Amino acid sequence: MAVKVLILEDNPVARGFLCRVVRESFSDVDSITEASDLDAARRLLGHAPGGRATPSADPFQLVMVDLELPDGSGLELLTELSSYPATRIVTTLYSDDEHLFPALQCGADGYLLKEDRFEVLVEELQKIVRGQPPLSPAIARRLLNHFRSGEGLAGNGHGVAEPPAPGAPSPATAPAPLDHERLTPRESEVLTYLSKGFTIKEIASLMGIKWFTVNDHIKSIYKKLNVSSRAEAAVLASKQGLV
Known part of the structure; x- marks a missing residue:
């Protein structure tokens, strides 16, 4: 089955550039659909303006979204997805923070700068297969500096949580909810492979499924176990006897 990609970008030169980046990044991508505005993207995704996108029998596995579009903001589509x-x-x-943090709040899984070199974008996009968030180097540094400086310890308009009230358990020590019984058999299998250090591509090969499907399972696992990384998932799985 061909991996389907949707690229939402109003600039035709940039669209062509991103198409090349995608094809260079993933050997199993041979279906790339282009949209130049929100309305076109919504039609391709099969939902009405302002509504939520509902997966079809053959959904897109990767959606790349520009933020500034002729008929609105890409943030709208991220929310609808x-x-x-x-x-x-x-x-x-x-x-800048004014674009980065709202995009992450709206559900972006990665943030890439089109001004980066072709090779850098390819390398960052390939991180999806390894279970890592694709972030341009400048964006990764900005996020790191943001939290190192202590800005992430107080509400700042970017959706960062306030410090816990006196006597409340800190986020670092609060126990994760025991939702492991909700994992599907497939998710449990993926979690086992993750805990043993296999990459997403290796897991896909072992299970006979697409790596984008493995990526979907991992996102579901993270959500159910209330973790945000492979390491956290592996530790929790070991503590709870899941693997």
Whole structure:
């Protein structure tokens, strides 16, 4: 089955560039659909403006979204894709907090700068297969500096939580909810492979499924176990006897 990709970008030169990046990044991608505005993207995704995208029998597995579009903001589409089983990557020229944090709040799984070199974008996009968020180097540094400086310890307009009230358990020590009984057999199998250090591509080969499907299982596992990384998932799985 061909991996389907949707690229939402109003600039035709940038669209062509991103198409080349995608084809260079993934050997199993041979279906790339292009959209130049929100309306066209919504039609391709099969939902009405302002509504939520509902997966079809043959959904897109990767959606790349520009933020500044002729008929609105790419943030609108990211919000509408909250229940859509695709990896959502922002591709933009903006590296400032005013664009970065709202995009992450709206559900972006990665944030890439179109001004980066072709080779850098390919390398960052390939991180999806390894279970890592694709972030342009400048964006990764910005996020790191943001939390190192302590800005993430107080509400700042970017959706960062306030400090816990006196006597409340800190986020670092609060126990994760024991939702492991909700894992499906497939998710449990993926979690086992993750805990043993296999990459997404290796897991896909072992299970006989597409790596985008493995990626979807991992996102579901993270959500159910209330973790945000492979390491956290592996530790929790070991503690709870899941693997």
